[in-house]
């Protein structure tokens with residue numbers, strides 16, 4: 001009598017080489033002795049993406065990816081509903097101009113320009129850029145300087161027409177009504193301006209190795225917590241170990 | 256004596272477990288593991304008298320993933336103090352994308368316990384094989400998806416990139432819910448700063464079971480949001496290089512084929 005489940009079938013296929021071969025070459029014969037639904041047989045024959053669901057169900061029962069139903073959906077907010085807006089990057093350039101008046105000392109003025117910041121892939125090859133910079137610097141004016149102005153828009157609210165109270169935002173209707181957008185602007189040095197090294201060769205001036213996870217192993221708090229772990233009995237040890245983790249992360253800062 | 260051995264179980268269940276790992280598990284009094292492979296439990300129970308899965312007790316919907324790592328570390332140390340030696344086993348390679356081994360190492364140091372880490376086959380190894388990638392050709396840059404966005408890390412478009420945890424991007428909380436397109440918009444905007452929109456990228460999930468082929472989706476970078484429902488937490492994104500960097504050191508280029516140069520740089 002058939003008694004094995006789909007999980008048993010999958011476990012055996014992972015552990016038993018001969019059975020695996022049979023499952024791959026003659027699945028109908030491999031199914032003998034297993035009590036499988038038509039859908040399970042279909043999945044095990046076609047071995048498509050649905051097999052992942054079968055594996056997930058076998059291992060964690062309820063821990064397979066959850067498809068959200070409309071009822072599960074939290075009410076959508078403007079932030080969760082609208083796409084994030086693209087960042088705007090502008091290039092602010094200042095070019096000094098030296099003016100030599102006949103009867104006075106030379107005076108310096110600036111020509112300022114604002115232009116779109118070209119995407120990385122639109123940039124010129126490094127040596128072409130270098131040649132241009134060298135050409136620019138050969139006149140007697142000091143080299144120009146440039147910065148990147150970054151403007152990051154964020155949708156803070158939506159203005160919707162005639163949306164019945166309590167109804168969920170509907171993409172089409174709310175988009176037509178309008179968005180309230182806040183802008184955050186910041187200014188950054190232009191990494192590709194006349195530095196001695198191209199941006200890809202940027203390096204910190206002083207070497208300081210960083211560790212991915214910083215734990216205060218030398219702190220008095222961690223040492224005391226370790227002592228408490230050692231002193232605890234088997235029943236209390238797990239909690240003392242969690243205290244030790246806490247001490248390792250906060251160190252002595254809690255005083 | 257080693258009190259705790261930290262091992263990786265590979266990705267393809269259970270075929271990628273090394274003999275070294277198997278030997279260590281056989282010699283342990285308990286193996287504590289975090290791996291959702293369908294045959295893991297049966298297999299480990301055949302090697303060790305006590306096999307304890309930590310997955311179910313570690314992860315909770317909408318809870319911080321870091322809490323799961325704290326729980327794992329405390330359970331492993333607890334076992335090691337009670338009945339050493341123990342093995343802590345996890346999916347893939349044990350120091351790739353998992354915090355618990357680092358915590359265990361530091362806690363063990365304070366408790367005078369000895370820890371050893373053994374290599375395992377990582378998802379990266381599987382993807383190198385699946386996609387035929389040679390990281391020695393143009394190099395390889397690797398980032399964790401959320402960290403990439405938080406720090407706005409720059410990418411070199413001439414170097415292929417692996418982006419880990421794209422299916423978990425923008426949250427440090429655990430969830431099994433399917434992603435919406437909006438989840439990938441920030442990632443797309445960031446990547447578009449370095450790659451053209453039509454650049455073909457590859458989302459890959461190396462098979463966890465011998466009956467199942469690996470899953471590989473290829474799509475234009477600009478279309479990543481439309482793939483949201485497919486990109487579960489097991490996926491890694493591979494971005495091939497978009498341009499080739501020209502050779503700059505012409506002198507060395509000439510020397511690499513020169514016997515005379517070889518003699519000069521060797522004894």
Ligand SMILES: C[S@@+](CC[C@H](N)C(=O)[O-])C[C@H]1O[C@@H](n2cnc3c(N)ncnc32)[C@H](O)[C@@H]1O
Pocket residue numbers: 266346347348349350351352353376377378379382418419420421422423459460461462463488489490491492
């Ligand atoms: C928490 S990390 C664990 C990595 C694991 N320790 C390893 O060495 O592969 C999880 C991430 O690894 C990658 N990953 C894990 N399994 C994978 C698979 N079967 N195929 C592709 N990527 C995978 C994904 O990027 C996933 O989000």
